[in-house]
Amino acid sequence: MSIGAVEAARNILTRLHDVMASRSHAQAKLNTVVEVIGECLDSEVCSIYLLREGMLELFATRGLAQEAVHVTRMAVGEGLVGTIAEDIESLNLAEATAHPDFSYRPETGEEKFHSFAGVPIVRRERAVGVLSVQHVEPRRYDDIEVEALQTVAMVLAELITNADLIDEVDVLSASGGQTGPEQLRGLTLVKGLASGVAVYHQPRITIEHVVAEDTEAERQRVILAFDKMREQIERMASQAEFGVGGEHEEVLATYKMFAYDEGWTRRINEAIDSGLTAEAAIERVQQRTRMRMRQIDDPLLADRMHDLEDLSNRLLRIVSGQLGTAATMGLRNDAILIARNLGPAELLEYDRRRLKGVILEEGSLTSHVVIVARAMGVPVLGRVRGLRGKVRDGELLLLDSDQATVTIRPSAGLIEAFEGRFARNRERQAVYAALRDVVPVSADGKRIAVMINAGLRDDLANLSLTGADGIGLFRTEFQFLVSATLPARERQTRLYRDVLEAAGNKPVLFRTVDIGGDKTLPYLRHDDGDSEENPAMGWRALRVALERDGLLKAQARALLEAAPDRTLNVMFPMVSEPWEFDAAKAVFDGQLAFLRRRKKRVPEAIRYGVMLEVPALAEQLDLIAPKIQFLSIGTNDLTQFLFAADRSNPKLAERYDWLSPAILRFLRRVVRTLDGQPIDITVCGEMGGRQLEALALIGVGIERLSITPASVGPIKALIGKLEVAAIRAAMEEWLAAPPVSMREALTSWATERGIVLD
Structure with a gap:
């Protein structure tokens, strides 16, 4: 904002302060406002349009026909005034009639005025009115005049709100008449x-006062707020408490850039110089940023402007004292x-x-x-x-x-x-809840184990609520994801002990920490700091644990100490070759020997298993089978690797089909390869929790499922109505000569046998 704009705005705001403080009614205040603005800007016309019943109505004017006040009305998007309200953008025209959206209103007597400038009056990011000026002489208004109008429009928004000149329905009408569903x-x-x-x-921050009483005091408030905000960002960078995600460092770098940007602080201080409070000055600059954002086509630049918006909100919360979520x-x-x-x-x-x-x-x-x-x-x-x-x-x-x-x-x-x-x-859930104590046995006597996935201490209540057979997958990384720093070993031990005690005699399969890749921890990064182009197939899960062996050693000891004199089940994620399993087990063996040397109580037995997520492991099952007691198939990752289809990409959602013959044939081959060996084969993940997909899994020989607690009831209901021998015979035929749609074939098969699927 230039010196001229600052002086013009300050002059107007100084006079408007007295107007707003007066006891006159709202209409009289608006009538005075247009006179003050007109005089200060030496403008022949100054008009205020406000939303009423979804229409922009002329509320006050200096220079146009007074008979048009409360008579001239136009829709949002109609005429120059309507265009400003719809786009939430300013207009500055030397010849108003040359604009394609110009709409002549004869009752106003505006035909003799050529130049036009207008700015939106914004409340809560919506235009609730328009402030405009006009001249007989064709000329573009100086930038300082338009900037002064924009600053004054903020004060008008406060006056309008306090005077109840518009209501929320009017505000919603500004966004396209969206007052209905x-x-x-x-x-x-x-x-x-x-x-x-x-x-x-x-x-949302509510700005209660717009016009400053003491500009120097307001400037000091902004300086202190900037200092506090910069401290917060520096603390985020050092303690990694700001969010999570692969773009963590990039976001922080952008935040730092804006937090120390002199241009941003200068614009806020100039807005204060014009007579605004600290809050109003920040909001004034933020409004200008939003207008710029609407004109940006470059997605990268738009993202950066969004970052500035977030930072502006943070600064506004600090300066206003309205902290907290x-x-x-x-x-x-x-x-x-x-x-x-x-x-x-x-x-x-x-x-x-x-x-x-x-x-x-x-x-x-x-x-x-x-x-x-x-x-x-x-x-x-x-x-x-x-x-x-x-x-x-x-x-x-x-x-x-x-x-x-x-x-x-x-x-x-x-x-x-x-x-x-x-x-x-709810009715369906009540029916499923009634199956809590029902053992999942098929109509032809086949026992299917139904377990739950968990990862939080509060999940443990679901064991008794669902009657599940145990916890088939306990995701230990949850404790790491919700922590700002690496969880201490003692803290890990407490969690694992609580889980085992809550489970009682039911088994719990602890998966060692599966982090890295798409589950980035800010406090655990690559040494080189490079981001991965394809994190799902990158530095993650057991690969991270083996490289950062201190992480796995601490977890191994925590698990061993949490299970004295009982059976401990340990599962390693994303194993692609047998040597990885050997290396991970060696870490546990080392910690077990360490505890025994110190005469510590240790587990009575340790059962080891692996997650089959990487297809390469399926080609080496004969090599790893003698070393493991269980195998858990992670269908989420396995499917995306088999199809080379990123499951986080919505464009590939249609290609991510668990009922593809390719997936089902793969799973059947795994089951047959391990047939006759003392290895529990479990499918973990969302696939096993869907009735139609579970039907297919049982059909290819899967007899253990680990699913979300909400899915236990529906799967138990399915199992009770199912003849396992019949679905396995049908699956043999379908996989030998796949139908056009496996999904339709399975649905028809179930319907013919009276099996109702959700």
């Missing part, structure tokens, strides 16, 4: 249905949480009794928060764009992550239909 689409990250009020993870303030009602992105630790801060669902503006299938949310049973919808411009705090949302949609402002009919689906789901 609207459905937004996204990407299903965790399936499920949920209803609740919208709650923003980072609550919705979690720290507590949820009062059933809530659907909205965030740009979340870390797993942030999600775990929320009251699970109130948190019903999560909507992310970004998010991916492999993000850590999704792993935790799935374990918590909280549906998550990701990649829903433009939420902040459409959803208000406290607004009712219907989240249908099964169909990848969220409904805003639902009608009574939509709510009733949604509640009907909810009720049917």
Whole structure:
């Protein structure tokens, strides 16, 4: 902002301060405002248009016909004023009639005025009105005049809000008349249905005062806020407490760049010089950034501007003292949480009794928060764009992550239909819950083991709630994902001991830490710091543990100390060759010998197993079989490796089919290779938790499943109605000569036998 703009804005704001403080009614204040602006800018016309009943109405004017006040109205997007409100952009024209959106209104008497400049009056990122000036002489307004108008528009937004000149319906009308139901689409990250009020993870900051009493005091507030924000960012870099993800370092580097950017601080200080409070100055600069963002086509630049937006919000929270997330303030009602992105630790801060669902503006299938949310049973919808411009705090949302949609402002009919689906789901869950004590035995007497996947201490209650046979996969990395630093060995030991005690006589299969790749830990990076082009097939899981042997040694000792005088089941992830298993087991053998030398109590027996996720291991099963007691097939990774289809890429979702003959033939070959050997074969993951896919798995010889707790009931119900011999005979025929659709063939087979699938 130039010196001229600062002086012009300060002059206007000084006079408007007295206007706003006066006891006159709102209309009289607006009438005075247009006179003040007109005089200070030496403008022949100054007009204010505000939203009323979804239309932009002329509320006050200096220079146009007074008879047009409260008479001239236009829709958002209509005429120059409507275009400004729709685009939330300023216009500066030497000849107004030359603009393609010009719309002549004869009742205003504006035909003699040629030049036109207008700026949006913005509240909560929506245009609620327009401030415009006009001259007879054809000329473009100076930038300092337009900047002064933009600053004054902020003050008008406060006056308008305090005077209740518009209501929320009017505000929503500004975004295209969206006052009725609207459905937004996204990407299903965790399936499920949920209803609740919208709650923003980072609550919106309410700016209560716009005009400064003491500009020097406001400047000091901004300086202190910048200092505090920079300290936070430096602490993030050193302690790695800022989020998670492969782009961690890049994000922090961008944040640092903006935090120390002199141009940004200068613009905020100039806005303060014009007469704004610290909060209003930050918001004023932020508004300008948003306008620039709308004009950016380059996705990389747009991302950087989003980073600046995030940083502006952080600075605004610091300077206003409105710190904390919705979690720290507590949820009062059933809530659907909205965030740009979340870390797993942030999600775990929320009251699970109130948190019903999560909507992310970004998010991916492999993000850590999704792993935790799935374990918590909280549906998550990701990649829903433009939420902040459409959803208000406290607004009712219907989240249908099964169909990848969220409904805003639902009608009574939509709510009733949604509640009907909810009720049917609850009825089904009640039927499944009644199967808790039922042993999963097929109609022809085949016992199928049904276990659960877990990773959090709270998951342990699901063992008794579902009647599962044990924990077929305990993901030890959860403890690492939600920690800002590497968990101490003693802390790991406590968790593993608690898990074993809660499980009682039921088995628990502990998978050693599966981190790296897509599950990046900020405190555990490559030595060279390079990011991986294909993290799913990179430095992860057992590869990390063997290279960072101190990590595996600490975990080995923690597991051994947690299971004195009982059987310990240890599983190594992403084994691709037998030597990797040998190297990992050698670490456990070394720690076991260490404990015995010190006369420590150790497990009565240790059973070892591997995760079959890398197809290469299937070609060496004869070599590794004599060394293991169990094999767990991780279908998520295995499928993406077999198909060379990244499971986090939505464009490849259709190619990621668990019922492909290629997958089923592969699994059948694994079962046959190990047939007759004392090795438990288990399928871990989402595939085993779907009834149709579980039917196919049992058909190729799988007799052990480890699935999400919510899937135990449906799978038990399926097993009880199933004749295993019959489905295995059918699968033999289908895999010899695959049908056009294995999915349709399996569905028809089940229907003919009266097996109802969800």
